[in-house]
Every structure is written in structure tokens, then in C-alpha cells.
Amino acid sequence: MNRAPHPALPPHPAVPPLQAAPAHAAGAHPAGPPPPSAGPPVLHAEDVTVVREGNPLLSDITITVRTGEHWALLGANGAGKTTLLGLLGAQTHPTRGRVEVLGRRLGRVDLRELRTAIGHVTPRHPLRSALAVRDVVLTGAVGSVERPPRWTPTPAQEARADRLIATLGLAGRHTARWTTLSQGERGRALIARALMPEPRLLLLDEPATGLDLPGREQLLDALDTLGAEHPDLATVLVTHHLEELPSGTTHALLLREGRALARGPVDHVLTGELLGACFGLPLAVERHGGRYAVRTVRSPAPRARHDPKQALREGAG
Secondary structure (H helix, E strand, O other): OOOOOOOOOOOOOOOOOOOOOHHHHHHHHHOOOOOOOOOOEEEEEEEEEEEEOOEEEEEEEEEEOOOOOOEEEEEOOOOOOOHHHHHHOOOOOOOOEEEEEOOOOOOOHHHHHHHHEEEEEOOOOOOOOOOOOHHHHHHHHOOOOOOOOOOOOOOHHHHHHHHHHHHOOOOOOOOHHHHHHHOOHHHHHHHHOOOOOOOOOEEOOOOOOOOOHHHHHHHHHHHHHHHHHHHEEEEEEEEEHHHHHHHOOOEEEEOOOOOEEEEEHHHHHHHHHHHHHHHHOOEEEEEOOOOOEEEEEOOOOOOOOOOHHHHHHHHHO
């Protein structure tokens, strides 16, 4: 069947050129194919563009996520992170380009079927009732928000739920009610829920949103534990805070105004130069024990010019 051609994209705001050529040469890839990796691809998006109501939300994005890799999508508000995550999670179709998720190409597969094989975690989970933590996790086995009436989980499903609850640091909270959980406990319960169907891919949309310092650290520790216990699991985490990246993060994609500035291993992408270009600020980045910290670089105050005549006048006074 012939399809009508896509409308031409309106001009996109220019992105400042990167000044970090050495990082690009070392492994960061603003353009061209990503570096080879040992694991098979779980996600592949090629030259993806998304246009909504005439506005380009993403332009010519290419990314490949492989088994066991842990990617971060970083950028300022409005950079296109959540839009890209929606494509990778089979929630939407691109306007142009190709997206393959778990070997299935969007546009040639039932999205509802594909979504059952993807763990998608958002802090905006719509649950309102007072389900116990164990029941919240078990709903991931059937893809529902509430526990279905007359549904009884199998012993294997119950055992898996209990293991995931323990892995995510919620041991002893099986019977705690959703309405009484802290924001951090809810986030970890939702990750356990997303893992119930044993997905190969886990997508995390700003999982540390609204967490205090202890809650954030517990969440990140749980994600690192999860990566160690499930080495074949691939993850993609969206954030605009470098401090919210787990120490096990392996790769990063930087987005600015819907365009990819750099992608590749974190050592080559999460640099002060590239992050500064991404966020439009002079930045310095430090890494300790796999965790990142970032700060702005302040220009030194200008030195006052020495005026000999003024000094003489002040001395005479």
C-alpha cells in the first residue's frame, strides 16, 4: 500500500557545535554508527524523527542498546528524553526512521503484545487503592494496575515476587500498604513489579523524582544490585541529574533540543565539555566509585586595572 510522504520538517533551532573533538575520537559518537559491543542488540533506533503538530520533538536519533548494557538518557527539560523513551518502550511510532525492540520492528508488530516483554517504570503509576506491596508486585505478572478479581497467582509467581521484593530492598515490607509507602519505597516496588514477567529490557523514566537523599541512595543501590543479579538485563534510565545515575551505568546519550549531541561509553560521554554543550553551561564533572557529581565552573573575577595616577592622588589625600 502506498503511503503519503511525510511532511517536510520545519527548520530546527541550531545546536551549538561541540568543542570536544578528543572525546569524540575516544569513543563518544555525535554521528555515525555506535561502537561494537559483545551483547546482541535489545533496542535499535536508526535515524528516528518524531514530529507532533508540526513541531520536531526528535530529529535523526540513532541508538543501539545491547544485552547487559545500562544506558542513561540525559538532557535538559524538553530535550526529548521522555519522547525517545516512549519509542523505545513501544508506546508510540516514529514519524520517520526505524525502531526495533527485542528484534521486532515498530509498525510491523502488535504494540500491546510487545509491551508485555518490556518493563516500564514511571513514578506516575496510577494506582490509588491500598494494595499491599506483594500484590502491587504481583500485578506485573498480568500487566494490570489492580489485582484482577478471581485471579490467583501461581506458587512460582509468588516466589518470584518475594525474591524481587528482597532484591529491591523491601524485605519485611510485603504487607505494607501502597498508601503508606514512601516515594522511594513506591519506586522500588514498581521496579519489582516491572520485572515480574522477566523482561529483557527495563525502562526507567526519572525513577528518582521526588526522592529525598536516603530514598535516592536506596533506589540506586537497589538498581546496582539488580544489575549484578540479572547480568543479561538491559536498562535505559531517563534523568537530567547526573547524581541520579547508578554506579553500574555503562553508556549515555546526550540530547539537546531533540538532537543527539553524543553517545557511547560513559567515560567518553559524561565529560565536562560534552555535558556543558548539552546543558549550555560551563561544567566540571567528577566521578568517585562510579558515581558522578557536577558543578558549574565560575569565571574568575576580573582583576582591577592598576592606575598609577589614581594611586598618587589617593596617597596625596
